[in-house]
Amino acid sequence: QQPVQSPQAVILREGEDAVINCSSSKALYSVHWYRQKHGEAPVFLMILLKGGEQKGHEKISASFNEKKQQSSLYLTASQLSYSGTYFCGTGNSGNTPLVFGKGTRLSVIA
Amino acid sequence: EAGVTQSPTHLIKTRGQQATLRCSPISGHTSVYWYQQALGLGLQFLLWYDEGEERNRGNFPPRFSGRQFPNYSSELNVNALELEDSALYLCASSLGPQTYFGPGTRLTVT
Numbered sequence: 554q555q556p557v558q559s560p561q562a563v564i565l566r567e568g569e570d571a572v573i574n575c576s577s578s579k580a581l582y583s584v585h586w587y588r589q590k591h592g593e594a595p596v597f598l599m600i601l602l603k604g605g606e607q608k609g610h611e612k613i614s615a616s617f618n619e620k621k622q623q624s625s626l627y628l629t630a631s632q633l634s635y636s637g638t639y640f641c642g643t644g645n646s647g648n649t650p651l652v653f654g655k656g657t658r659l660s661v662i663a
Numbered sequence: 664e665a666g667v668t669q670s671p672t673h674l675i676k677t678r679g680q681q682a683t684l685r686c687s688p689i690s691g692h693t694s695v696y697w698y699q700q701a702l703g704l705g706l707q708f709l710l711w712y713d714e715g716e717e718r719n720r721g722n723f724p725p726r727f728s729g730r731q732f733p734n735y736s737s738e739l740n741v742n743a744l745e746l747e748d749s750a751l752y753l754c755a756s757s758l759g760p761q762t763y764f765g766p767g768t769r770l771t772v773t
Contacts, residue, residue, distance in 0.1 A: 585762065587764075593766070594764040594765060595706070600760055600761055642706075642762070644760065648694040648713060648757055650696050650708045650711045651708075651762055653706040
């Protein structure tokens, strides 16, 4: 079951904050966040395992609500380099393939 | 440490031909995944190989096939190419929950 991402697209000015949501209709074991720039491969940002933890990487952090079967990616004080398409991928235990949402296109403008 | 590598970078074929794409996972990674990313679409799971065996396949016709070699590298074959097969084909590898993508092979079918 493909996770649902929202919003589909968002435009920000430098320094503004954004939240990208990822929800699933089935129980989640893990949520993986990637950023893909045009013409490039998706780059791994972070992984969240069930347990409601929150992780952060510089000004990008994420939360995982196991009960609500959703994850949110928080981008704080956005920079031009944050532009790209963000994908969430959901996984089961083990090495089972990730199932990705359709992506959220984020554009940061000066 | 070298990341996931793929070859060729670009491939142009005509309808009805066969295409072969290659992938070398990160050293030590035993699982290899293939994803198709058509223009403007998300990442669609194609095939999963682990320890030389096909573990799972996505909702794609049988003309999409592949294999994994003893050194864990992998090959994706697409027979009887159709115009809608034009896409970026991404290979990924993992040795646990974290999945890393290669740069992709852009296949164009004319």
